Amino acid sequence: MKKIKSEGKCCYCDKTYSSGGITRHLSSHLNKIETDNSTKKKSYHIKITGGKLYFLHILISEKATFDELDFYLRNIWLECCGHLSSFEIKGTKRSMDYYMEAEEIGIKKATKVGKTFHKDMILEYEYDFGSTTELTIKVVNEYFIENKEKIQLLSRNEPLEILCHTCGKEAAEVLCLLWHESGNMFCESCKETHAEECGGFADYSEMNIVNSPRMGVCAYNGGYIDLERDGIWQKAE
Numbered sequence: 001m002k003k004i005k006s007e008g009k010c011c012y013c014d015k016t017y018s019s020g021g022i023t024r025h026l027s028s029h030l031n032k033i034e035t036d037n038s039t040k041k042k043s044y045h046i047k048i049t050g051g052k053l054y055f056l057h058i059l060i061s062e063k064a065t066f067d068e069l070d071f072y073l074r075n076i077w078l079e080c081c082g083h084l085s086s087f088e089i090k091g092t093k094r095s096m097d098y099y100m101e102a103e104e105i106g107i108k109k110a111t112k113v114g115k116t117f118h119k120d121m122i123l124e125y126e127y128d129f130g131s132t133t134e135l136t137i138k139v140v141n142e143y144f145i146e147n148k149e150k151i152q153l154l155s156r157n158e159p160l161e162i163l164c165h166t167c168g169k170e171a172a173e174v175l176c177l178l179w180h181e182s183g184n185m186f187c188e189s190c191k192e193t194h195a196e197e198c199g200g201f202a203d204y205s206e207m208n209i210v211n212s213p214r215m216g217v218c219a220y221n222g223g224y225i226d227l228e229r230d231g232i233w234q235k236a237e
């Protein structure tokens with residue numbers, strides 16, 4: 001099987017870079033913005049990854065709270081049925097007991113990120129403590145840049161080139177939640193065949209292919225923002 005590559009577009013110049021190259025590229029823009037503007041207000045360039053292929057680059061104001069970051073992550077990648085979530089600094093052992101309220105786990109969400117973040121810090125984020133989606137948040141750098149929007153998307157991985165598991169030619173558009181030896185992702189036409197063979201498909205096990213590390217988990221069927229990049233991969237004409 002062909003290895004899937006992960007690339008992102010730069011929000012400033014619209015050029016496409018590999019997941020490795022985009023970080024450095026964005027840094028060059030941010031350095032310039034910092035130099036060209038004089039402010040005491042701070043923003044952080046953070047990179048959020050889910051597995052090896054999914055990433056978000058965000059510029060977040062020091063004034064934004066973890067609540068606001070949580071809300072953003074839910075809207076772009078995660079929200080299915082209002083599960084609990086947590087932020088923790090990597091390496092801080094979770095002291096959790098059964099009597100603990102969910103709100104007590106990890107960093108208090110009302111905290112402003114500027115109180116916690118510093119360059120090179122790594123945090124672990126979890127959404128849903130049952131079928132958990134784990135994300136890693138890296139604070140790439142801090143800048144004297146004012147960010148009135150509070151949270152700005154700098155780049156995210158473009159829809160991944162996921163091909164139909166049956167024909168191997170067309171982009172997969174749906175997946176089946178049930179396990180099948182021959183794979184569970186289907187293009188438009190192979191989907192029809194699968195619907196005839198698979199009992200659960202029409203009733204409950206059909207889900208959309210979406211651009212998120214929570215694809216195919218619980219009731220997740222796509223985000224609420226940046227919708228044009230949440231869809232399926234499109235073959236170049």
Ligand SMILES: [Zn+2]
Pocket residue numbers: 010011012013014015025029
């Ligand atoms: Zn650029």
Ligand SMILES: [Zn+2]
Pocket residue numbers: 080081082083218219220
């Ligand atoms: Zn759910």
Ligand SMILES: [Zn+2]
Pocket residue numbers: 164165166167168169170186187188189190191
């Ligand atoms: Zn197919």
Ligand SMILES: [Zn+2]
Pocket residue numbers: 176177178180194198199200201205
């Ligand atoms: Zn099926």
